[in-house]
Amino acid sequence: MAALLEVRELRKSFGGIGAVNGVSFAVHAGEILGLIGPNGSGKSTLFNCILGQLAPSSGEVRIDGRPIGGMRPCDLNRLGIGRTFQLLQVFPQLSVRENLLLAGQEHEGGMWSRLFGPRDAGLSAAANRMIDFFRLAALAEERAGALSYGQQKLLDVAMAFMAGPRLVLLDEPAGGVNPTMLGGLRERLKAINETGRSTFVVIEHNMEFVMSLCTRILVLAEGRIIAEGAPEAIRNDRAVIEAYLGT
Amino acid sequence: MRPVLLFVGVALLIAAPFGLKPYGIYLLSLWAVMTIAAIGLNLTLGYAGQISLAQASFVGIGAYTAALLTTQGWPLGAAFALAALLCFVVGWLLGYPALRVAHHYLAFVTLSFATLVFLILRNEEWLTKGVYGISGIPRPALLGWSTKAPQDFYFFCLGVLALASIAAWWLLRSPWGRAFTALRENPIRASSLGIDTRRYTLMAFAIGSALGGVAGVLYAPLVQFIEPTAFTPGLSFNLLLMVIVGGAGRFFGPFLGAAVSVLLPEWLRFSEGLYLMLYAVFVMILLAFFPSGLLGLAERLRTSWPRSSKSAS
Numbered sequence: 287m288a289a290l291l292e293v294r295e296l297r298k299s300f301g302g303i304g305a306v307n308g309v310s311f312a313v314h315a316g317e318i319l320g321l322i323g324p325n326g327s328g329k330s331t332l333f334n335c336i337l338g339q340l341a342p343s344s345g346e347v348r349i350d351g352r353p354i355g356g357m358r359p360c361d362l363n364r365l366g367i368g369r370t371f372q373l374l375q376v377f378p379q380l381s382v383r384e385n386l387l388l389a390g391q392e393h394e395g396g397m398w399s400r401l402f403g404p405r406d407a408g409l410s411a412a413a414n415r416m417i418d419f420f421r422l423a424a425l426a427e428e429r430a431g432a433l434s435y436g437q438q439k440l441l442d443v444a445m446a447f448m449a450g451p452r453l454v455l456l457d458e459p460a461g462g463v464n465p466t467m468l469g470g471l472r473e474r475l476k477a478i479n480e481t482g483r484s485t486f487v488v489i490e491h492n493m494e495f496v497m498s499l500c501t502r503i504l505v506l507a508e509g510r511i512i513a514e515g516a517p518e519a520i521r522n523d524r525a526v527i528e529a530y531l532g533t
Numbered sequence: 534m535r536p537v538l539l540f541v542g543v544a545l546l547i548a549a550p551f552g553l554k555p556y557g558i559y560l561l562s563l564w565a566v567m568t569i570a571a572i573g574l575n576l577t578l579g580y581a582g583q584i585s586l587a588q589a590s591f592v593g594i595g596a597y598t599a600a601l602l603t604t605q606g607w608p609l610g611a612a613f614a615l616a617a618l619l620c621f622v623v624g625w626l627l628g629y630p631a632l633r634v635a636h637h638y639l640a641f642v643t644l645s646f647a648t649l650v651f652l653i654l655r656n657e658e659w660l661t662k663g664v665y666g667i668s669g670i671p672r673p674a675l676l677g678w679s680t681k682a683p684q685d686f687y688f689f690c691l692g693v694l695a696l697a698s699i700a701a702w703w704l705l706r707s708p709w710g711r712a713f714t715a716l717r718e719n720p721i722r723a724s725s726l727g728i729d730t731r732r733y734t735l736m737a738f739a740i741g742s743a744l745g746g747v748a749g750v751l752y753a754p755l756v757q758f759i760e761p762t763a764f765t766p767g768l769s770f771n772l773l774l775m776v777i778v779g780g781a782g783r784f785f786g787p788f789l790g791a792a793v794s795v796l797l798p799e800w801l802r803f804s805e806g807l808y809l810m811l812y813a814v815f816v817m818i819l820l821a822f823f824p825s826g827l828l829g830l831a832e833r834l835r836t837s838w839p840r841s842s843k844s845a846s
């Protein structure tokens with residue numbers, strides 16, 4: 287069976303300087319893959335190349351064994367691939383509920399049914415479930431911009447799941463979230479992974495969060511994979527420790 | 534609160550012409566026409582965030598379509614259909630540059646287009662009669678109701694404005710409106726959520742332009758004589774001003790902005806030669822202090838009202 291996501295020899299350089307220098311890996315259905323590495327090691331660039339936000343300089347990305355080179359981010363999303371960005375990106379003017387409806391609406395029907403059909407695109411029930419699941423019920427009608435940073439971060443993650451994606455790429459979901467909320471976020475993600483059979487790739491600097499969430503970890507340094515394995519093995523890997531601390 | 538305001542507004546618009554001389558009624562009709570064009574631009578610019586300085590061109594295309602068809606005996610309904618379709622298609626094509634450039638670059642692309650359309654209207658005499666213009670544009674009759682008299686034609690304009698408003702309201706409250714807002718606020722995030730930003734950008738241009746065309750179709754029989762200088766980029770700037778003064782991205786912004794632009798200069802006429810200067814100063818002060826326009830100002834007053842009255846007591 288083909289891997290859900292497969293990256294082959296991916297390279298991306300900016301003005302001759304390599305940010306991603308030949309990365310290959312595969313993600314299988316049901317996994318929670320952690321992607322760690324020092325600042326500037328190319329993690330976000332790798333995500334952006336996978337998701338069509340950036341055009342890779344060379345290499346290939348496959349979903350279900352099918353090359354997806356040249357596909358636009360919106361097409362990839364409609365193939366069932368969700369994401370969050372490193373910097374928080376909710377729509378501050380829209381309410382929490384509207385943000386969620388927006389995140390799901392393009393997956394229902396066609397352009398015309400979205401114009402002449404119901405205002406909520408038939409997604410109110412799904413939005414309510416997501417609101418309850420991420421404990422945002424008290425804030426559902428608030429403008430997203432009025433929420434605390436941590437709450438917006440939860441909404442950002444919730445939006446990525448609204449359309450029921452098979453694969454979600456999360457870029458630092460725990461960044462700036464307080465420790466109590468962080469535990470909640472980890473439990474939510476685990477629950478979605480187990481019940482929804484959704485697969486994740488998670489970039490994160492918070493080691494405790496990564497180690498307790500992920501089933502497997504990739505370590506990136508200077509645009510290359512320097513280690514790969516189970517959380518325990520990575521914790522004790524010499525190369526990893528060196529990459530983080532410098533030699 | 535809102536339904537009451539809406540009701541009062543509609544009642545005033547219906548009662549207004551009864552106390553007015555023909556020139557006053559003409560101005561009100563012009564307000565209705567410009568409001569339709571500004572609603573279109575508000576869709577493109579205010580909601581979808583795509584600047585266009587070409588709205589006057591679509592008013593022009595609509596007006597010439599109406600003038601050419603109705604002086605040949607075609608009904609105005611045919612002009613509405615053809616102009617809306619034509620402007621939709623041309624607007625769609627004008628949207629393509631917006632897929633590549635934004636902000637002031639896009640402003641210049643659309644401005645160049647506006648200049649091009651103006652030159653075509655002026656130079657292609659075989660079609661448009663050039664600087665001589667087209668005169669004798671008839672006003673329509675609907676099921677035996679002649680709209681020749683100023684008051685009748687005003688009500689006709691008001692009816693079309695009502696239809697255009699309902700259509701825009703429907704559109705903006707549908708998932709499309711949400712997608713337009715997302716496109717304006719953060720196109721990269723929007724596309725990561727499956728929103729086809731390319732298609733919505735083109736749609737925003739096409740629909741906004743079609744509304745400009747509809748306004749033009751009404752404009753021709755309103756003034757009954759059209760010539761190219763009515764559709765210079767100056768009108769585009771004026772429409773842009775209406776959208777921004779009223780409050781870009783707010784549904785009733787164009788209604789208010791068009792009122793300021795069409796009516797205020799008339800009210801300031803008592804000041805003789807000064808009136809355009811007073812108008813310019815008014816716009817400068819308003820936008821310097823309230824960049825979100827009159828409706829933004831109204832919103833701010835409303836939200837600060839309870840607080841200030843509480844602190845006073």
Ligand SMILES: Nc1ncnc2c1ncn2[C@@H]1O[C@H](COP(=O)(O)OP(=O)(O)OP(=O)(O)O)[C@@H](O)[C@H]1O
Binds near residue numbers: 323330
């Ligand atoms: N658009 C860009 N233009 C030029 N250089 C870029 C661009 N995006 C990223 N880079 C460079 O590519 C390298 C990798 O950046 P990237 O953002 O992928 O790192 P990261 O691993 O996500 O880091 P962090 O943990 O700080 O988020 C950096 O040296 C960065 O300066």
Ligand SMILES: [Mg+2]
Binds near residue numbers: 329330331372
């Ligand atoms: Mg990063």
